[in-house]
Amino acid sequence: MKLTIERLAKQYRHDVWGLRDFDLELGPGVIGLLGPNGAGKSTLMRMLATITRPTAGTVKWDGTDIVKAPDALRGVLGYLPQDFGVYPNLSAVEFLEYMAAIKGLAGKTARRRIDELLQVVNLVDAAKRPLGGYSGGMKQRVGIAQALLNDPQLLIVDEPTVGLDPEERVRFRNLLSDLAGERIILLSTHIVSDVEAVATEIVVIHRGRKLQHALPERLLQILDGQVWQWLTPSSELPGLKQRYLISGVVRRSEGVQVRGVSATAPVPEAQPVAPTLEDVYLYLVNQPEGSAA
């Protein structure tokens, strides 16, 4: 089970590229695709999901080019788009029956799978209510259920936690963790804590290019000994933001506690602290264009 992306590019207009020279090789696990809004994550996801054709490059699923033969992937693909919608007057069961038929699942197999998935996503009690009355989190759970109908080997979820409340977000992350196993799960988000919790590998993408692809612990090593924390008067904060990459600010009665990235101690009283993925992510996406991290 291998997904290989080589020199993938998507050009929208003459000088506008959604993605450029993108290489990646993925095996089973939860891969967090992290990048700011507009970084090219959805563009990449849509090409991998065979919705959009790339301008250049190849995407191979177990050696088969899915740009030329998309059906080689479609049978084993589950996709939850960023703006997932439903038929509001259908119930969850009716909607999942519809999607199951479209995905080629036979009657009894489909019904059994739907029952299983409704339990997995904790929607058994609401299964016969119209989807139009569901909360954002419940709709998202229907979305993940439809993506899992065909027990996909490649599961693509694009910004799945946007619009969810904190409790629903945690529940969704746990669900993704439970699903990990002998499949590739590609989780796209701009929320670092989402990938921090579940990803076995992280890909950082910015301005349509891949900045990093590494294990989370390997990413953290990038800033080993370069993250500092110190207390400073709040009046100095604007000046500090111009000189250093500030990754966190906490108000204290004595001033503000600043967390920043610097190769050397920014002030004598600064204490080195262990880097987090948020520090590394901010550091990577704030590098000048073209510079290697």
Add this chain to the structure above:
Amino acid sequence: MKTWRILYAMARADLLERTRRYSFLVMLGLVLFLGYNVNIGQITLRLETYRGVFNSAWVGSMMTLVVNFMLGWFGFYLVKNAVARDYETGVGQIIATTPLSRPLYMLGKWISNMIVLDGMVVILMLAAIVMQLLQREDPHIHLWALSAPFIFVALPFMALVAAMAVLFESIRWLRGSGGNVVYFFSLPYISQ
């Protein structure tokens, strides 16, 4: 077998989604109201002072005229959202990632459109029987004479309207309100 299952699922989902909307009930009420007016003689064809006797053949023919006029014109707007709905709700994106082929998808939408329109035709046909019985100008129901205009004129015409709706949705410049205007003015030529 798989193809039939997909077509059935598409038609069922579309039908349930549509028939649970208020717009469907409004359209159905409007069509029934017009059908009622035909049967009580408010809407009828006259040749100077002559008119047809309200027997099965005449009621069936008159109702078919109403069906073709109403559903031919306004039924198009009722069903011309099957593809757009998939686009707007995002369901289309998911469908695009499945092995479902484009021709099968379009066929499914056509069948689904046709079922909605044909359902209305059948309801009107049943209403015609009831109204002929209530009218009692000719109380004998001749089922074949009454249903033949529906079967040979209304249903094929609904198939055409259903196909036109899918066609308009699949051509970019006919998808929006421009397409609605084009259809409104071109129906008289299409139905000839």
